Amino acid sequence: TDGQQSAAASSAPAAKPMTATDIKVNVSIPEAAERAASTGADGVGLLRMEHMVLSTNETPAHYVANHGEAAFVSTLTDGMRTVAEAFYPRPVRIRTLDAPTDEFRQLEGGTDEPVEHNPMLGYRGIRRSLDEPETFRLQLRAFRKLYEMGYDNVELLFPLVVDGDDVRQARAQMEAVGIDPDQRDWGVMVETPASALCAEELCDAGVDFVSFGTNDLTQYTLAVDRNNGAVADRYDALHPAVVRLIRETIATCRERGVATSICGQAASKPAMIRELVEAGITSVSVNVDAVHDAQQEAKRVEQHLILDAVRE
Ligand code: PEP
Numbered sequence: 001t002d003g004q005q006s007a008a009a010s011s012a013p014a015a016k017p018m019t020a021t022d023i024k025v026n027v028s029i030p031e032a033a034e035r036a037a038s039t040g041a042d043g044v045g046l047l048r049m050e051h052m053v054l055s056t057n058e059t060p061a062h063y064v065a066n067h068g069e070a071a072f073v074s075t076l077t078d079g080m081r082t083v084a085e086a087f088y089p090r091p092v093r094i095r096t097l098d099a100p101t102d103e104f105r106q107l108e109g110g111t112d113e114p115v116e117h118n119p120m121l122g123y124r125g126i127r128r129s130l131d132e133p134e135t136f137r138l139q140l141r142a143f144r145k146l147y148e149m150g151y152d153n154v155e156l157l158f159p160l161v162v163d164g165d166d167v168r169q170a171r172a173q174m175e176a177v178g179i180d181p182d183q184r185d186w187g188v189m190v191e192t193p194a195s196a197l198c199a200e201e202l203c204d205a206g207v208d209f210v211s212f213g214t215n216d217l218t219q220y221t222l223a224v225d226r227n228n229g230a231v232a233d234r235y236d237a238l239h240p241a242v243v244r245l246i247r248e249t250i251a252t253c254r255e256r257g258v259a260t261s262i263c264g265q266a267a268s269k270p271a272m273i274r275e276l277v278e279a280g281i282t283s284v285s286v287n288v289d290a291v292h293d294a295q296q297e298a299k300r301v302e303q304h305l306i307l308d309a310v311r312e
């Protein structure tokens, strides 16, 4: 085992190489948790809350109006708990809602969603949560319930932040529902160029970690819509501009003792693993099928780094 996090895991993880970089797994839906846990990953780097909502086939507003707030909170708590349980005590990072309005429009109640010219630049992520604090606090109440149940392995992640102001407001909402930010591990996605450039401010706002969302960071940095086939050949997560934003953010965070991770699709690319392990990233989170290869690649890079250091 890797000694620290997975040694005491309730499920028996597969044999894995020891790496200084934690290799975690992204979990799509709670039903996928057991299989993901059996890979021996060091935890969950990303569980998206919106998938628990999309599976109800109702928008959050529609769900709350029809079934009540408590039922909405329970739906979220149940989904999160399945994953937290499968991985306990390995850490499980869960992100608050981040579905763009065009996805919510597909659901029951979707006709009440705003129609946006460009949903990817619009009403989603932390900006929507801060604008609709009642719904945001229901999400946070689901986290509080898990903490009360003893799932101290659950970590809270906020999407699409732009600057320290977003982080401070999110933090205030945690406090408003009775979650003590100093007692819990929480952090933010770095998936806008602004957030990477404001890394110092994010750290000062008290985050324990940042997680690079390269799916969005690539589209916003290169101005290439991630869902537009006409420009798909220009979509390159390893573009020097994207890599530079990530590397500089890692350096800033390391100086301040803030952990860094990557959970976008590009985390599975060996070249990205090489770049980021070299830069000193704390953890890498990949899809379930890529865990083994990511472990091997991180181990290879780490061994080269050690050899280079010895030879110097
Ligand atoms: C990302 O942007 O890289 C990310 C992991 O978030 P999502 O794919 O949900 O936007």
Ligand code: MG
Binding pocket: 159, 191, 213, 215, 216
């Ligand atoms: Mg994203």
